[in-house]
Amino acid sequence: xxxxxxxxxxxxxxxxxxxxxxxxxxxxxxxxxxxxxxxxxxxxxxxxxxxxxxxxxxxxxxxxxxxxxxxxxxxxxxxxxxxxxxxxxxxxxxxxxxxxxxxxxxxxxxxxxxxxxxxxxxxxxxxxxxxxxxxxxxxxxxxxxxxxxxxxxxxxxxxxxxxxxxxxxxxxxxxxxxxxxxxxxxxxxxxxxxxxxxxxxxxxxxxxxxxxxxxxxxxxxxxxxxxxxxxxxxxxxxxxxxxxxxxxxxxxxxxxxxxxxxxxxxxxxxxxxxxxxxxxxxxxxxx
Amino acid sequence: xxxxxxxxxxxxxxxxxxxxxxxxxxxxxxxxxxxxxxxxxxxxxxxxxxxxxxxxxxxxxxxxxxxxxxxxxxxxxxxxxxxxxxxxxxxxxxxxxxxxxxxxxxxxxxxxxxxxxxxxxxxxxxxxxxxxxxxxxxxxxxxxxxxxxxxxxxxxxxxxxxxxxxxxxxxxxxxxxxxxxxxxxxxxxxxxxxxxxxxxxxxxxxxxxxxxxxxxxxxxxxxxxxxxxxxxxxxxxxxxxxxxxxxxxxxxxxxxxxxxxxxxxxxxxxxxxxxxxxxxxxxxxxxxxxxxxxxxxxxxxxxxxxxxxxxxxxxxxxxxxxxxxxxxxxxxxxxxxxxxxxxxxxxxxxxxxxxxxxxxxxxxxxxxx
Numbered sequence: 001x002x003x004x005x006x007x008x009x010x011x012x013x014x015x016x017x018x019x020x021x022x023x024x025x026x027x028x029x030x031x032x033x034x035x036x037x038x039x040x041x042x043x044x045x046x047x048x049x050x051x052x053x054x055x056x057x058x059x060x061x062x063x064x065x066x067x068x069x070x071x072x073x074x075x076x077x078x079x080x081x082x083x084x085x086x087x088x089x090x091x092x093x094x095x096x097x098x099x100x101x102x103x104x105x106x107x108x109x110x111x112x113x114x115x116x117x118x119x120x121x122x123x124x125x126x127x128x129x130x131x132x133x134x135x136x137x138x139x140x141x142x143x144x145x146x147x148x149x150x151x152x153x154x155x156x157x158x159x160x161x162x163x164x165x166x167x168x169x170x171x172x173x174x175x176x177x178x179x180x181x182x183x184x185x186x187x188x189x190x191x192x193x194x195x196x197x198x199x200x201x202x203x204x205x206x207x208x209x210x211x212x213x214x215x216x217x218x219x220x221x222x223x224x225x226x227x228x229x230x231x232x233x234x235x236x237x238x239x240x241x242x243x244x245x246x247x248x249x250x251x252x253x254x255x256x257x258x259x260x261x262x263x264x265x266x267x268x269x270x271x272x273x274x275x276x277x278x279x280x281x282x283x284x285x286x287x
Numbered sequence: 288x289x290x291x292x293x294x295x296x297x298x299x300x301x302x303x304x305x306x307x308x309x310x311x312x313x314x315x316x317x318x319x320x321x322x323x324x325x326x327x328x329x330x331x332x333x334x335x336x337x338x339x340x341x342x343x344x345x346x347x348x349x350x351x352x353x354x355x356x357x358x359x360x361x362x363x364x365x366x367x368x369x370x371x372x373x374x375x376x377x378x379x380x381x382x383x384x385x386x387x388x389x390x391x392x393x394x395x396x397x398x399x400x401x402x403x404x405x406x407x408x409x410x411x412x413x414x415x416x417x418x419x420x421x422x423x424x425x426x427x428x429x430x431x432x433x434x435x436x437x438x439x440x441x442x443x444x445x446x447x448x449x450x451x452x453x454x455x456x457x458x459x460x461x462x463x464x465x466x467x468x469x470x471x472x473x474x475x476x477x478x479x480x481x482x483x484x485x486x487x488x489x490x491x492x493x494x495x496x497x498x499x500x501x502x503x504x505x506x507x508x509x510x511x512x513x514x515x516x517x518x519x520x521x522x523x524x525x526x527x528x529x530x531x532x533x534x535x536x537x538x539x540x541x542x543x544x545x546x547x548x549x550x551x552x553x554x555x556x557x558x559x560x561x562x563x564x565x566x567x568x569x570x571x572x573x574x575x576x577x578x579x580x581x582x583x584x585x586x587x588x589x590x591x592x593x594x595x596x597x598x599x600x601x602x603x604x605x606x607x608x609x610x611x612x613x614x615x616x617x618x619x620x621x622x623x624x625x626x627x628x629x630x631x632x633x634x635x636x637x638x639x640x641x642x643x644x645x646x647x648x649x650x651x652x653x654x655x656x
Contacts (some may be wrong), residue, residue: 016510020591036450066447098560101494102389102463106423109394114424137561139590139620154537156588157559160641163588180536182391209537212391238547246521246536246558248493249391254409275548276642277541 002129002174003149003194003201004092004118005068009133012037012057012066012090014073014081016048020096023074024137025049028070031134036064044266057081057088068092070126070135078122079104080229086117086160093185094135095121096167102248105183112185119185123248125155136177138162146171148284149195151188152207153180153214153249157235160277161207168281173201180209188218196226201240203229203287205280206271210236211257229287235275288490288501291330293372302459304452304470305482309374315352315359322375323345323347327354331366332507334407334487339363344376369505377482382472383439384408385452387460396421396460397432398453400440404472405484427457441475448481451471464494511578520571521560527552529648530580530612532571534559534592542586545645551652554580561591568600569607576610583612584648585630586641589620596622598629605633613651617644 011028013023016038026049029035037060038048044055052064060066069085071078071094078100085093086108093112100122112119120127126136130143144160144166152158158177165172176191178184188206193203204226208215217236222230237259239245241252252258266273272283290298296306308322329341336342341363351373382404390397398419403411417511419431432453434650436446444650452473460468469487473555476482491502508516515522515550521536529546533539543553555578556606557571575583587597601614614635627637636651638644 023591053535075493099493101464101491101497102466103423103461103491103494106389106394106396110422110424113394137591142620152537154535156533156535156590157537157541159588159590159620160538160541172301182389183394187392207537209540214391217392233541235537235544237544238553239540239543241524243523244492245540245556246560248491250536276545276640278640278642 002132003198004176005127005129005133005135006033007014007032007132009068009092009135010034010036010064010066011135012039012060012064014039014057014067014069014071014085016040016051016053016071017043017046022048024072025051027140029135031128031140033135034134036060037066054100056082056244057090061088061090068091068135070094070096070224072096075100075209078085079108082108083111086112086115091117093117093119094126095119096124096137098123100181102181102183105181109183109185120176121179121185123181124179125158127174127176127261129174130172138175142166144171147173147200147202149198149201149204150175150207151191151204152177153209153234153247154207157277158207161205161233161280164278165281165284168284170281170284173198180249182212182249188214189221192218192226192232196228201228201286203231205284206230206232208232208262209247209250210239210245210252210259211247213257215262216265219269219271222269222271226279230271231274231280231283231287232266232271233277234259288492288585289507290331290488290490290504291332291370291545292328292486293330295488296483298459298463298488299483302455304455304459305480306486307377307482309372311370311372313354313359313370315356318348318352318373320347321373322349323351324376326376327342327351327358328372328374329358329361329363329368330370330372331363333364333366336363344404344498355411360459361598377474377484378477379474380477381475382484383475384411385456386475387456387468388466389437393420394606395610396423398435398457400435400439408471420493420530421457423461429455431436438655444462444479445475452481464491464497465489506644511574515574516572518524520557520574522571523556525553525556526576527554528581529553529652530555530557530575530578530583530622531586532559532575532583533586534561534588534597538586538588540568542584542641542645544586545641546648549645549649551645551649554578563592563596565596565600565603568597569604572601573608574606576604576612578607580612582648582652583614584644585614585616586644587618587626588618589618589622589626593622594618594620594626595629598626602629602633615644615648615651617641
């Protein structure tokens with residue numbers, strides 16, 4: 001098993017005709033993902049990488065039994081595309097797009113949750129279960145099948161850590177990139193709960209960064225509910241307050257969201273925190 | 288996007304939030320007909336103006352000009368005062384606080400209020416701070432306002448005015464894509480009016496495209512940061528001297544952290560993001576060179592961004608600008624070998640891990656190896 005995404009997923013790619021959509025459709029299929037349809041309004045009838053393209057998500061659900069969707073849609077159109085997917089009955093929606101106005105997220109993220117839809121992202125590298133399927137943009141080659149779950153707020157830093165894990169002999173059950181925005185569909189606690197339940201996952205890696213209190217809440221949850229070993233890394237220990245460090249969510253405001261606070265919370269929860277990303281496998285080996 | 292007080296108040300007024308009468312001036316001689324008696328207020332994008340002497344009273348036109356002369360050009364916590372706002376003086380009976388922001392964990396807007404206005408909200412005791420979540424999907428419901436008013440214990444007439452301010456502020460928060468709407472103090476005057484004494488407004492940078500009217504507003508950026516912003520590049524100047532360029536915010540932060548652990552300090556945070564455009568890489572690298580770093584540390588994990596594309600951009604920028612800044616490069620992922628070859632040709636030093644790269648950058652900075 002894995003969490004959230006297995007080889008059973010029938011994936012529709014929203015925005016499949018764009019450069020990113022095409023490129024990653026190929027990469028996802030190479031990974032073993034069943035990409036059954038694409039959607040780009042106005043492009044119905046065409047094919048991308050042999051995948052039929054429809055105008056509407058509803059058609060992809062009716063004709064191709066799509067049950068999961070990944071969005072490579074420009075930021076101004078994400079709210080529209082996400083709600084369309086949810087209303088069409090899709091149960092897993094992954095949003096890669098960055099720079100979405102967060103007021104849009106305030107609308108469609110709670111809407112997705114109210115409909116029982118799992119939403120990953122936005123502004124995330126997606127989700128991958130090695131040996132099964134990938135909905136996202138993380139390079140295929142760095143993965144290795146295994147029993148460690150990964151939860152990350154970052155993109156390339158996730159690649160870095162997954163690569164180091166694979167090299168160090170720690171394969172992944174599932175890697176969930178929850179995204180770097182202040183409002184996200186699946187947060188650290190949600191993902192921790194899933195990994196704690198998953199029989200294939202024996203340990204968990206958390207990749208956090210400055211801003212917000214997701215790591216503190218995760219640490220609290222680990223103390224109470226997580227019995228599997230957890231190892232963490234926190235980016236932004238040297239970030240100055242008040243500066244937004246690339247991610248919309250990565251900002252220290254009014255003394256809140258500092259790396260020290262997060263590292264302290266993990267310490268108190270008995271979660272070792274790596275100094276360098278490359279140290280994660282060493283810490284895993286000692287758990 | 289941050290807004291100066293006078294600009295925020297202009298927007299408040301558009302949403303029917305009562306604001307005092309005021310005039311803006313960038314030179315004392317421009318002050319002709321201020322509302323008297325008035326408060327002369329420094330317009331800077333940072334809090335703590337009052338304590339720093341940036342807000343002072345004036346009774347007459349002459350005095351207003353004199354005070355303005357003193358405040359204009361002042362340095363307030365590193366921000367030079369370019370404009371003053373001269374505002375009608377309010378007769379304060381009571382000071383409230385009203386704020387709207389988001390609660391990330393609840394994924395909802397958060398409305399905050401307290402009867403202890405006028406002070407830093409961080410210093411208000413937790414139990415005196417009223418907090419109400421507003422589910423954005425359904426909007427501000429009357430019960431939220433009722434609950435807030437109950438907590439503030441105001442007279443009926445004042446309560447109604449405050450309720451209107453809350454509704455208008457929420458309307459503004461949503462329609463203007465605000466990250467923060469803060470009125471501190473929200474003044475109740477001796478005459479029984481409710482007026483926004485100060486106005487803080489921050490609008491989501493990602494929503495800029497929906498608000499073209501705010502383009503070109505003076506922001507809290509260095510000239511290089513502004514140039515980068517205009518080119519769509521994430522570029523932040525820090526107080527160290529080593530330039531860090533990487534792809535992805537988390538990786539860039541991790542690289543800066545590694546530098547620090549090795550005793551170095553980052554001078555520039557440059558996140559290339561997911562670009563695969565050699566021209567954009569070149570532009571980014573040119574900006575980095577303009578910041579005169581002692582060493583440049585390149586850390587690329589190739590994925591969507593091909594490592595060799597970045598390497599080509601780096602080479603072109605170095606060649607064209609005839610720069611001789613030492614470069615440490617740590618390259619992984621897609622097209623790693625080609626990238627390493629290109630970077631070797633410009634004399635950069637290669638490192639295998641982030642830790643090694645950081646160590647090497649610090650060594651190069653101090654003259655070796």
